[in-house]
Amino acid sequence: MKMSKGKKLLGFASLLALTVLLLVAVDSLPKRGLPDAPAHQVINAAGNPGAGAYFIRSAYEDAATPNMVTVVLGDYRSFDTLGEVVVVFAAAIACYLILRRREDEEK
Amino acid sequence: MTNPSQSLIIKMVSRTLAAFIQVFGLYVIIHGHYSPGGGFQGGALLAAGVLLIRMTEGREASQPTLATAIATPLASLGAVIFAGLGVVILFFGGNYMDYGAVPVPGMEPAMIRYYGILIVEVGIGLAVMTGLVSIFDDMVRTNRQSGPDLGKGGLS
Numbered sequence: 001m002k003m004s005k006g007k008k009l010l011g012f013a014s015l016l017a018l019t020v021l022l023l024v025a026v027d028s029l030p031k032r033g034l035p036d037a038p039a040h041q042v043i044n045a046a047g048n049p050g051a052g053a054y055f056i057r058s059a060y061e062d063a064a065t066p067n068m069v070t071v072v073l074g075d076y077r078s079f080d081t082l083g084e085v086v087v088v089f090a091a092a093i094a095c096y097l098i099l100r101r102r103e104d105e106e107k
Numbered sequence: 108m109t110n111p112s113q114s115l116i117i118k119m120v121s122r123t124l125a126a127f128i129q130v131f132g133l134y135v136i137i138h139g140h141y142s143p144g145g146g147f148q149g150g151a152l153l154a155a156g157v158l159l160i161r162m163t164e165g166r167e168a169s170q171p172t173l174a175t176a177i178a179t180p181l182a183s184l185g186a187v188i189f190a191g192l193g194v195v196i197l198f199f200g201g202n203y204m205d206y207g208a209v210p211v212p213g214m215e216p217a218m219i220r221y222y223g224i225l226i227v228e229v230g231i232g233l234a235v236m237t238g239l240v241s242i243f244d245d246m247v248r249t250n251r252q253s254g255p256d257l258g259k260g261g262l263s
Binding site for chain 2: 062063064066074079081084088092093095096098100
């Protein structure tokens with residue numbers, strides 16, 4: 001199947017336009033680590049306490065662990081981490097049930 | 108792939124490397140409170156150590172490292188350690204996974220959370236390591252009579 005030259009050019013042009021669009025979007029995001037960024041506010045735009053600021057302020061006090069990523073993954077968001085482990089475990093169980101050869105059908 | 112490698116160099120290098128990879132995996136799990144790392148990363152490293160031996164020494168010779176028959180039960184155990192800890196906390200009246208609710212005498216809630224995270228990380232490491240080894244053993248098949256009858260038995 002051969003693509004005509006016009007179609008190829010059109011595809012390339014739209015790809016280029018999409019790339020420019022995405023780069024502009026990335027560039028207009030708040031800079032990484034900027035204290036004024038909306039994600040780092042103690043009280044966010046909706047008037048609720050922001051999660052990120054709370055984690056940074058109280059991770060060490062709550063769990064006596066210097067690595068706050070570990071505290072978020074293992075404590076504040078441990079239910080999410082449980083889901084990740086279940087995904088790996090489900091993959092192992094699925095492979096076991098479908099692919100493993102038992103002794104009686106070894107022949 | 109699970110037939111032993113013929114090359115002496117590959118065998119010796121992988122035997123030496125596997126030990127260091129696994130020690131580093133343990134370090135990554137246990138030191139996850141202080142440096143980047145944790146159960147997933149350490150479990151993947153431990154699995155890499157086992158699978159390196161699996162690939163170079165062959166499946167039969169590498170069974171003493173981690174037998175295929177116990178890999179899947181150990182993966183279940185790892186998941187049960189994680190989920191079971193949450194259930195234990197429920198019995199002490201706390202929310203699911205709220206480690207601080209368990210009353211341990213002579214220990215402040217922050218330290219209880221510290222050890223709760225450690226138990227969880229060990230459970231994750233166990234589940235990921237044995238889960239990956241189990242998947243590898245299921246998906247890669249030994250061909251004892253390698254040759255034209257490959258896959259004749261099918262999945263049956």
